[in-house]
């Protein structure tokens with residue numbers, strides 16, 4: 001389906017009919033199903049001009065490519081196939097170069113928020129290859145297509161569309177109808193959805209605006225703030241290899257939230273390969289590695305990364321990319337052997 005197949009509002013009417021048209025205007029003006037109600041809600045919440053909102057929504061095009069993208073079967077690659085996509089030599093080298101180029105700002109933001117800067121860089125690296133690929137879909141098209149024309153996900157995406165329309169101009173990187181992003185409407189170097197822009201984006205450079213496409217201070221501070229707001233522990237471990245013994249108890253967990261003190265997992269037959277506090281709240285993750293199953297202890301900060309993207313493989317890729325970037329940017333006199341990696 002394309003926008004040209006949608007019913008269009010009647011443009012020409014005899015003058016005597018104008019009063020009647022005025023009475024029916026909201027119903028006739030709606031280009032998209034549910035548009036009138038959505039505009040009413042945004043006006044109620046913000047006092048924005050309904051004519052401006054309607055004009056924005058009228059301009060939104062349903063994009064088949066967006067519907068195709070969301071309908072693609074969810075990726076269920078094993079770790080051995082997922083890892084090579086993100087842990088490429090180029091992505092690691094680019095991350096090291098990026099860190100070196102922006103070291104002062106990254107380390108200042110890292111100190112301010114209590115987030116190791118290599119993790120800020122790694123998230124930006126996995127999301128958009130350090131800002132090189134922030135997405136070319138018009139955000140308005142993406143969220144109108146998924147929010148108003150795709151019932152299976154309408155609840156979530158209509159909410160994101162409503163939030164986008166409610167955001168003050170100072171929280172958008174430019175005029176709303178020019179914004180681009182992923183097929184799901186995520187924007188900027190860190191791929192923030194509108195609700196994340198509303199709740200977690202910050203004005204790092206203090207110019208009174210938040211620009212997640214053009215201001216590195218805003219981008220770095222927003223990613224750091226997102227992590228902190230979801231419980232990042234300054235200096236805390238993320239993940240560490242576990243070595244099961246022959247009688248190790250099989251463990252499945254509902255998500256990556258820490259479930260047990262590390263010593264409980266040890267008692268069940270999983271030995272750490274590096275020094276870790278026995279009381280450290282932990283969970284256990286099993287991955288299909290190149291050489292068979294890999295067992296990992298995961299900790300609070302791993303869980304926090306899964307708040308950015310629910311996939312544990314994503315969180316593991318971010319952790320390993322961050323480790324590689326950290327190893328490549330650490331001052332030479334403090335280089336240590338990272339046991340177990």
Ligand SMILES: [Ca+2]
Nearest residue numbers: 203205207209
């Ligand atoms: Ca700013």
